[in-house]
Amino acid sequence: MNTSVTLAGITFKNPVTTASGTFGSGMEYGEYVDLSRLGAVTTKGVSNVPWPGNPTPRIAETYGGMLNAIGLQNPGVDVFINRDIPFLRKYDTKVIVNVVGKTTEEYCEVVERLACQDVDMLEINISCPNVKEGGIAFGQDPRCVFEITSELKKRAKQPIIMKLSPNVADIGEMARAAEAGGADALSLINTLTGMKIDIHRRAFLLANKTGGLSGPAVKPVAVRMVYQAANAVKLPIIGMGGIASAEDALEFIMAGASMVAVGTANFINPTATLEVVEGIEAYMGQYGIEDINDLIGCVK
Amino acid sequence: MSVAMKRKTVITENVEIAKDIYSMWLNAPDISREARPGQFVSLYCRDRSKLLPRPISICEINKEQGKIRLVYRIAGEGTREFAGMDAAEDMEAMGPLGNGFTLEGKKALLIGGGIGIPPMLELAKQLSCEKQIVLGYRDITFLEKEFEAYGKVYISTEDGSRGTKGNVIDAIREESLDADIIFACGPTPMLRGVKAYATEHKIKAQLSLEERMACGIGACLGCICKTKEVDHHSNVKNKRICKDGPVFYAEEVEL
Numbered sequence: 001m002n003t004s005v006t007l008a009g010i011t012f013k014n015p016v017t018t019a020s021g022t023f024g025s026g027m028e029y030g031e032y033v034d035l036s037r038l039g040a041v042t043t044k045g046v047s048n049v050p051w052p053g054n055p056t057p058r059i060a061e062t063y064g065g066m067l068n069a070i071g072l073q074n075p076g077v078d079v080f081i082n083r084d085i086p087f088l089r090k091y092d093t094k095v096i097v098n099v100v101g102k103t104t105e106e107y108c109e110v111v112e113r114l115a116c117q118d119v120d121m122l123e124i125n126i127s128c129p130n131v132k133e134g135g136i137a138f139g140q141d142p143r144c145v146f147e148i149t150s151e152l153k154k155r156a157k158q159p160i161i162m163k164l165s166p167n168v169a170d171i172g173e174m175a176r177a178a179e180a181g182g183a184d185a186l187s188l189i190n191t192l193t194g195m196k197i198d199i200h201r202r203a204f205l206l207a208n209k210t211g212g213l214s215g216p217a218v219k220p221v222a223v224r225m226v227y228q229a230a231n232a233v234k235l236p237i238i239g240m241g242g243i244a245s246a247e248d249a250l251e252f253i254m255a256g257a258s259m260v261a262v263g264t265a266n267f268i269n270p271t272a273t274l275e276v277v278e279g280i281e282a283y284m285g286q287y288g289i290e291d292i293n294d295l296i297g298c299v300k
Numbered sequence: 301m302s303v304a305m306k307r308k309t310v311i312t313e314n315v316e317i318a319k320d321i322y323s324m325w326l327n328a329p330d331i332s333r334e335a336r337p338g339q340f341v342s343l344y345c346r347d348r349s350k351l352l353p354r355p356i357s358i359c360e361i362n363k364e365q366g367k368i369r370l371v372y373r374i375a376g377e378g379t380r381e382f383a384g385m386d387a388a389e390d391m392e393a394m395g396p397l398g399n400g401f402t403l404e405g406k407k408a409l410l411i412g413g414g415i416g417i418p419p420m421l422e423l424a425k426q427l428s429c430e431k432q433i434v435l436g437y438r439d440i441t442f443l444e445k446e447f448e449a450y451g452k453v454y455i456s457t458e459d460g461s462r463g464t465k466g467n468v469i470d471a472i473r474e475e476s477l478d479a480d481i482i483f484a485c486g487p488t489p490m491l492r493g494v495k496a497y498a499t500e501h502k503i504k505a506q507l508s509l510e511e512r513m514a515c516g517i518g519a520c521l522g523c524i525c526k527t528k529e530v531d532h533h534s535n536v537k538n539k540r541i542c543k544d545g546p547v548f549y550a551e552e553v554e555l
Contacts, residue, residue: 021520022515022519022520023519024518024519024521028515028517028518028519028543029517029519031303031517032303032305044521050534050535050536051536052536052537052538053521053524053536053538056511056512056522056523056524056525057511057512058512058521058522058523058524059352059512059513059514059520059522059523060512061350061351061352063349064348064349064351065351066351066352066514068514068520068522070520070521070522073521073524073534073536073538075533075534075535075536076535079535215351216348216351264351264514266515266519267351267352267353267514267515267516267519267520268344268351268352268353269306270305270306270394270515270517271306
C-alpha cells in the first residue's frame with residue numbers, strides 16, 4: 001500500500017499534516033503523537049519580529065465550531081530558527097513553515113531568512129482574518145495574490161504554498177492568480193470571518209470583535225472550495241477546514257486535495273492527526289486501494 | 301510526570317450543593333495520582349456540537365481511592381450538560397493540566413472568590429502552615445463548612461447576607477488579617493484587588509488566573525495573560541495560562 005504523495009518535488013510519507021496555528025511548532029503535541037508518523041508538521045505563522053497577538057478573549061465556541069482571534073502571536077523568525085527548527089528536525093517528518101507579514105517586505109524578510117534553513121516548504125499566509133494589515137488584505141484581491149506570490153517566489157529557496165482565504169467570491173480566481181505568480185502549491189481554506197455576541201453582557205465575545213471560524217461547521221464549505229480550486233488550476237492542493245477524522249480527510253482528497261491538514265480537531269483530541277493517518281490506511285485496506293494517489297480528485 | 305492523556309473516567313457522585321453549583325467526584329486514578337492543588341482538568345461534552353473541552357479546577361484529590369472532586373458552576377450549555385449527568389456515567393477528561401500552587405510560607409491567606417473557591421480546598425488540605433481562609437460570594441455560600449477543618453474561615457458577601465458586606469479585601473481589612481503568603485483564585489477584578497493589597501503590604505502572592513481556552517495544553521495561544529517581562533517561550537510579554545499557569549506570582553503578571 002502506498003500512502004506517500006509528492007508535491008512540488010517533495011515526497012511526504014503520507015498525506016497528513018497539521019493546520020498552521022493549531023499545532024504550535026509541534027512541541028506540545030509531541031507528547032501525545034509521534035511526530036514521525038505525520039507526513040509533515042506545518043508550523044504556526046512566523047513573522048520577521050516577535051508579534052504579541054490580540055487582546056483576550058481570543059477564543060469563542062460556536063455551534064460545531066470555534067472562533068479564534070489569536071492575532072498571529074509568535075516569537076519571531078530568530079527564535080523559530082534557533083529553537084523550533086532543530087526540535088522538528090529530530091523527527092522523521094517534513095517541515096512546512098507558515099510565513100506571515102504585514103507588508104510585502106516583511107514576508108520577503110522571513111522568506112529570505114528561511115532560505116538557508118533546513119525546512120521543506122514554505123506556506124504563505126495571505127488569509128489571516130485577525131490582523132489589521134497584511135494577512136487577508138493580500139488574499140482578497142487577485143492582483144495582490146499574483147504580486148506577492150511572484151515577489152516571494154523570486155526569493156524563496158523552498159517551494160511555496162499560497163494559503164488562500166475562503167472569504168472571497170471566486171476561489172478559482174485567487175487560485176489562478178497564485179498559479180500565475182509562480183506558486184508551487186495551494187492550501188485552503190483558512191478560517192471564515194465570523195462574530196459572536198454575548199446577549200447577556202450585550203458585548204462581543206472576542207476582544208477583536210471578529211474571529212476566524214473553524215471546526216466541523218466549516219467543512220462542507222472547505223470541501224466545495226478545494227473542489228473548485230482543484231478544477232481551476234493544475235497546482236497540488238493541501239485541503240483543510242474541519243477535518244477531524246479519516247472520513248473527513250478522504251472527502252478532501254476525493255475533491256482534489258493531494259494532502260490534508262488537521263486543525264481545530266487537535267484542540268479537542270490531541271491524537272487526531274495520528275487517527276487520521278491510521279484511518280486513511282484502514283480505508284485503503286478496506287477498499288483494496290493500492291495507492292493513495294488513485295483517490296486524489298477521483299470524484300469529478 | 302506522565303503525559304495528561306484524554307481518558308475515560310467514571311462519575312461516582314454529582315450533586316447540586318448550591319443553586320447552579322455542582323460537586324462531582326470522578327473515579328480517575330491516573331489523574332488523582334499526578335494531581336496537585338491548583339491544577340485543572342479538561343472535561344469533554346458528549347454533545348459534539350460543543351467542541352471545546354471545559355477547563356475545571358480540581359477541588360479535592362483522594363489518591364487512596366483514585367478520585368478527584370470538581371466543584372463547578374453552570375456557566376453555559378456545556379456545564380449544564382455535566383450537571384445533568386449521574387453517578388456511574390462515563391466522563392471524558394484530560395488532566396491534570398497546568399502548574400498548580402507552590403506550597404510555601406508560614407502564615408497563609410487563602411482567598412477564593414465565587415467559583416474560584418473550589419481549588420482552595422485541596423490547597424488548604426495540603427498546606428501545613430497556619431491558614432486563614434477568606435471566601436467571597438455574591439450571595440449564596442457553598443463549601444464554607446468544609447474549609448473549617450483546615451483554618452479560620454472568613455466570609456464576605458456582596459449583599460451582606462453573610463460575614464463582611466463587600467468583597468474579600470473588605471473582609472481582610474475588617475479582620476486585620478496578616479500573612480507572609482497569599483494564595484488566591486477568583487474573577488480577574490478580585491485578583492487585581494488581591495495583587496494591589498499584596499503589593500501594598502509586601503506580601504508574596506500566588507494568583508490562579510482564568511481565561512477562555514481551546515487546547516488546554518499550551519499550543520493554541522488562546523488563553524494568554526500579559527506579563528511584566530518577556531516570556532522565554534513566547535518571546536513576547538505573554539504567558540500561557542493553561543500551560544505556564546494557571547498559577548502565577550502576582551509580580552509576574554499584568555492584570
